[in-house]
Amino acid sequence: MKHARSKWSRMLVVGATMLAAVAGAQGAPATPEMLSNACAGCHGTNGVSAGFSMPSLAGQNRVAMIEAMKSFKSGERPSSVMGRLAKGYSDAEIEAMADFFAKQKPAPSEAQKVDLALVTKGKTLHERHCKRCHLEGGKEFDENAAVLAGQWLKYLEIQMADYADGKRKMSEKKAEKMKPLSRDELQAIANYYASVK
Amino acid sequence: MNVDRRSFIKLLSLSTAGVGSAGLSMAARAAELMPKSGRRVVVVGGGYGGTIAAKYVRMMDPSIEVVLIERNRQFVSCPFSNLVIGGERKISDLTMGYDKLAAQYGIKMVFDEVTAVDAEKKEVITAGGSIKYDRLILSPGIDFRFNELEGYDPATTPAIMPHAWKAGEQTLLLRKQLEEMKDGGTVLITVPLTPYRCPPGPYERTSMVAWYLKNHKPKSKIIVLDANPDITSKAGLFRKGWAKHYAGMIEYRGAKKVTAVNPAGMSVLVEGIEEVKGDVINVIPPQRAGAIAVKAGVVGPDKNWCPVNAITFESTLVKDVHVIGDACIAGAMPKSGYSANSEAKVCATNVVAAMNGREPVELSGINTCYSSITAKEAVSVAGVYKVDQGKIIAVPNSGGVSPDLSELEAIYADSWLRNIMAEMSA
Numbered sequence: 266m267k268h269a270r271s272k273w274s275r276m277l278v279v280g281a282t283m284l285a286a287v288a289g290a291q292g293a294p295a296t297p298e299m300l301s302n303a304c305a306g307c308h309g310t311n312g313v314s315a316g317f318s319m320p321s322l323a324g325q326n327r328v329a330m331i332e333a334m335k336s337f338k339s340g341e342r343p344s345s346v347m348g349r350l351a352k353g354y355s356d357a358e359i360e361a362m363a364d365f366f367a368k369q370k371p372a373p374s375e376a377q378k379v380d381l382a383l384v385t386k387g388k389t390l391h392e393r394h395c396k397r398c399h400l401e402g403g404k405e406f407d408e409n410a411a412v413l414a415g416q417w418l419k420y421l422e423i424q425m426a427d428y429a430d431g432k433r434k435m436s437e438k439k440a441e442k443m444k445p446l447s448r449d450e451l452q453a454i455a456n457y458y459a460s461v462k
Numbered sequence: 463m464n465v466d467r468r469s470f471i472k473l474l475s476l477s478t479a480g481v482g483s484a485g486l487s488m489a490a491r492a493a494e495l496m497p498k499s500g501r502r503v504v505v506v507g508g509g510y511g512g513t514i515a516a517k518y519v520r521m522m523d524p525s526i527e528v529v530l531i532e533r534n535r536q537f538v539s540c541p542f543s544n545l546v547i548g549g550e551r552k553i554s555d556l557t558m559g560y561d562k563l564a565a566q567y568g569i570k571m572v573f574d575e576v577t578a579v580d581a582e583k584k585e586v587i588t589a590g591g592s593i594k595y596d597r598l599i600l601s602p603g604i605d606f607r608f609n610e611l612e613g614y615d616p617a618t619t620p621a622i623m624p625h626a627w628k629a630g631e632q633t634l635l636l637r638k639q640l641e642e643m644k645d646g647g648t649v650l651i652t653v654p655l656t657p658y659r660c661p662p663g664p665y666e667r668t669s670m671v672a673w674y675l676k677n678h679k680p681k682s683k684i685i686v687l688d689a690n691p692d693i694t695s696k697a698g699l700f701r702k703g704w705a706k707h708y709a710g711m712i713e714y715r716g717a718k719k720v721t722a723v724n725p726a727g728m729s730v731l732v733e734g735i736e737e738v739k740g741d742v743i744n745v746i747p748p749q750r751a752g753a754i755a756v757k758a759g760v761v762g763p764d765k766n767w768c769p770v771n772a773i774t775f776e777s778t779l780v781k782d783v784h785v786i787g788d789a790c791i792a793g794a795m796p797k798s799g800y801s802a803n804s805e806a807k808v809c810a811t812n813v814v815a816a817m818n819g820r821e822p823v824e825l826s827g828i829n830t831c832y833s834s835i836t837a838k839e840a841v842s843v844a845g846v847y848k849v850d851q852g853k854i855i856a857v858p859n860s861g862g863v864s865p866d867l868s869e870l871e872a873i874y875a876d877s878w879l880r881n882i883m884a885e886m887s888a
Contacts, residue, residue, distance in 0.1 A: 291773070291824075291849075291852075292773045292774075292812070292821060292822035292823050292824045292825075293821045293822070293823050293824065294823075294824055295823060295824045295825070295826040295848075296811075296823050298811070299807075299808065299811055299823050299824070299825075299826050300826045302518070302804075302807040302811070303804050303807065303826055303827055303828040303846075304828065305807075305885060306800050306803045306804065306828065306830070306878075306881065306882050306885060307830060307877070307878060307881050307882070308881065309881055309884065309885065310517075310521075310885055314877075314881060315880050315881050315884035315885075316876070316877030316878065316879070316880035316881035316884075317877055317880070318873050318874050318876070318877040319874070319877045319878075319881060345842060345864065345870060345871055345874045346830050346842055346844035346864075346874070349844045349845075349860060349861050349862050350828065350830070350844050350845075350846055350860065350861070351860075352846075352857075352859055352860035352861070353828075353845070353846025353847075353856075353857035353860030353861060354846065354857075354860075358826075419873070419877075423870070423873075
């Protein structure tokens with residue numbers, strides 16, 4: 266009995282030490298899921314967005330997403346909250362989140378209103394200017410190009426406006442294709458990508 | 463130093479025995495509802511935190527049964543309810559049911575009022591009976607410290623001086639009072655000391671009331687009596703917005719703590735001395751964790767809020783009971799809807815980890831919060847959070863407020879609501 270009690274008290278000490286460790290709140294490093302789930306309040310569960318100015322991230326090209334986050338972080342790409350949020354993550358964390366979202370299944374885009382005449386015009390412009398990087402109607406990608414098919418129209422419009430206003434920088438390759446396009450033409454392209462299922 | 467998990471748990475349960483057994487006598491009488499066969503998480507409170515905790519536990523481990531207990535059939539969002547008061551939103555835009563969420567994720571809904579928590583037996587007691595749990599997640603939101611306002615009768619005063627700090631009928635009542643007020647009237651808004659739910663909320667409300675008055679009753683004015691020395695959130699942006707749109711309409715008075723109310727005479731008392739009258743009086747009382755937290759014994763020594771482990775959100779007072787959202791003390795994370803959403807996911811991750819014998823994962827959290835200045839312009843604040851030495855801190859050199867008020871911020875605000883409500887409802 267005496268022996269049992271001393272064993273018991275030893276265990277209590279150990280228990281108390283562990284309690285202290287728990288109170289100290291330590292755990293395994295944040296997983297890609299842990300990092301990414303925090304984004305879902307605005308970008309939707311597993312990156313399928315329901316809010317029209319916030320892009321879906323599910324199935325996004327990881328390279329494009331890493332570039333986007335890094336340019337938000339540096340302030341090069343204009344944004345509302347994204348610049349302020351991106352500054353909270355290391356490059357390794359950004360890569361982990363990009364990997365996570367790249368693996369998520371893009372959901373069929375919710376029905377959104379697009380202008381059918383603009384969709385037709387946009388499709389022609391896409392064939393002429395964009396399809397070498399934004400493959401398969403924007404469903405696939407080459408190198409660092411973003412997946413655009415089924416993306417929210419409002420989000421695409423904001424991006425097009427930022428390009429046209431010179432607020433969002435372009436690579437030389439991209440500038441060569443986009444600079445000749447008028448605002449109306451950019452609007453048509455946005456409608457086209459938004460319509461692709 | 464190696465103690466296996468089971469003996470550790472045994473030790474913990476021994477050391478916490480007797481804590482949180484409030485309402486035990488009731489527990490003895492309650493019939494068991496839905497007998498537990500496998501592993502089960504019970505979530506109490508179907509708001510910004512609770513819905514997400516329930517959903518993410520099911521997403522992360524479908525073998526765990528999840529029961530979500532909520533007293534109302536429909537949820538009304540507090541975020542954006544100030545726009546209802548300003549006449550720019552319908553309350554139906556902010557209202558959701560639970561059917562889709564429950565069906566899609568296999569969450570068992572119980573619409574009932576929690577009357578007690580028996581942490582020793584690991585049971586939640588509702589009016590209809592008891593429900594056993596392995597882990598309990600409480601997301602009870604807030605209740606009010608009415609007793610700190612002399613002359614305030616919880617049964618009658620809110621109908622005269624609405625708080626509108628829980629969205630729904632109270633929101634609509636304040637809106638109705640503004641509509642019925644004469645042009646040239648005075649609207650009083652009283653703000654409690656921090657911490658309270660939604661730090662920028664009182665100032666967004668001031669903006670939305672001003673928006674309505676400017677367009678419909680331009681001779682009227684607003685007096686803000688703030689117990690805090692200054693605007694507690696986005697101060698520079700609110701001041702800028704008020705100067706730009708509502709010059710001469712808003713009289714902001716800092717360090718004016720309301721200590722008494724006089725519903726019959728339509729006035730309040732600042733520090734028991736200075737009487738201020740209003741035609742519409744919006745008294746936002748001081749707050750504490752929702753009543754369920756008191757029943758579960760998880761409210762800390764400050765008597766108001768719930769201390770929790772910074773990565774698991776487990777109560778530091780009662781084992782296997784977790785507290786998220788406005789009710790908990792989450793360090794640098796503000797008492798906001800987005801924080802509750804983010805905390806719920808961290809909590810769900812680590813509840814599932816614990817139930818599967820895995821190590822907890824470090825917290826990574828976000829807050830994003832938009833406030834409307836006019837119907838078309840908004841401002842925002844954002845933050846990224848992690849744990850440092852056992853406390854939730856803002857990641858250095860990140861986050862902060864928008865540079866200005868803008869229409870683009872308002873467009874994003876609208877999408878914020880759509881996304882976060884979609885996450886909660888399906």
